[in-house]
Amino acid sequence: MATTSTFIFIGLLSLLLSASSAAPPSSGIRLGGFIRRPSSSSSSRVSFFHEAPAFRNGDSCNTQTIHITMTLDANYLRGTMAAVLSILQHSTCPQNIEFHFLYSNFEPDVYSSINSTFPYLNLKVYTFDSNRVRGKISKSIRQALDQPLNYARIYLADIMPANVKRVIYLDSDLVVVDDIGKLWDVDLEGRVLAAPEYCHANFTNFFTDLFWSDRNLAKTFDGRDPCYFNTGVMVMNVEKWRQGGYSQRVEDWMVVQKQKRIYHLGSLPPFLLVLAGNIKGVDHRWNQHGLGGDNIEGKCRNLHPGPISLLHWSGKGKPWLRLDSGKPCTVDHLWAPYDLYRPSSSTHSPELEE
Numbered sequence: 001m002a003t004t005s006t007f008i009f010i011g012l013l014s015l016l017l018s019a020s021s022a023a024p025p026s027s028g029i030r031l032g033g034f035i036r037r038p039s040s041s042s043s044s045r046v047s048f049f050h051e052a053p054a055f056r057n058g059d060s061c062n063t064q065t066i067h068i069t070m071t072l073d074a075n076y077l078r079g080t081m082a083a084v085l086s087i088l089q090h091s092t093c094p095q096n097i098e099f100h101f102l103y104s105n106f107e108p109d110v111y112s113s114i115n116s117t118f119p120y121l122n123l124k125v126y127t128f129d130s131n132r133v134r135g136k137i138s139k140s141i142r143q144a145l146d147q148p149l150n151y152a153r154i155y156l157a158d159i160m161p162a163n164v165k166r167v168i169y170l171d172s173d174l175v176v177v178d179d180i181g182k183l184w185d186v187d188l189e190g191r192v193l194a195a196p197e198y199c200h201a202n203f204t205n206f207f208t209d210l211f212w213s214d215r216n217l218a219k220t221f222d223g224r225d226p227c228y229f230n231t232g233v234m235v236m237n238v239e240k241w242r243q244g245g246y247s248q249r250v251e252d253w254m255v256v257q258k259q260k261r262i263y264h265l266g267s268l269p270p271f272l273l274v275l276a277g278n279i280k281g282v283d284h285r286w287n288q289h290g291l292g293g294d295n296i297e298g299k300c301r302n303l304h305p306g307p308i309s310l311l312h313w314s315g316k317g318k319p320w321l322r323l324d325s326g327k328p329c330t331v332d333h334l335w336a337p338y339d340l341y342r343p344s345s346s347t348h349s350p351e352l353e354e
Contacts, residue, residue, distance in 0.1 A: 171232035178309035224277030300329035
């Protein structure tokens, strides 16, 4: 818990960038015991994890609940653990946070690992029915983007309980280095979605020549000033999303994509087609994305200038894989202090993408 997280992060940045890559990933984190891995054969992808400490509210906290939604998958469990720890550690009111985890294939070992690593965590789990997107997903430039769970964010309004009016959706390959309550308090100004916008990006590159040459398709953006936004960090008014039928509107573009090749990425372009130019822009500090490089090679990238509240390893390269390989990028050392993984000779970290 930290109210001066910006100064803490600057100090951490200076320390880590000067440190050797051999520094133990758990340095600076109070840790308890570690989880004993279940003995069943299905647990081969579930690793040892340190138990996280309990985090308590500060004196200024009220009773407002902050709802955070993430997907839950054995392949990205290590990233999820780090993300959750970072959120709790930097929150002024960590006990006010409720996590909503979505899974497509229930894996008891994954669920038990979350519970054991964060025994005080306020959480709920939900099933995402992969049949919702069966036959609607088109092959993209990277296999990891084609997984049904990657599309679960489209259906949050259908999955969340009726009493949940707003959620923060977060990917699993990020860490938060600021109070998440600041992002929660963003005024959506009547919009259905808030996220950092990147209007300097070449928006035309997100769609194919076929899309832009078809006047009926290209006029989709008439009357809008569309900008790219990354769907890995979003504040969503789920009530307004439900009322506006946005899930169906996104699905409609997925159907068009099956008929005509109008984009190359996974779930991002249909979001842009429906919402680009009509969202509430958030300060860029809340999604320092692209730290995983591009979607093909995942080469190292430097931090963008400016203040940072959230570090996001979108792209092919994931910090835990690069650290384990002994060939980390400089920015990967900023993820390492939140890594609760405890190496074991009997576990193996698979080569993954996302």
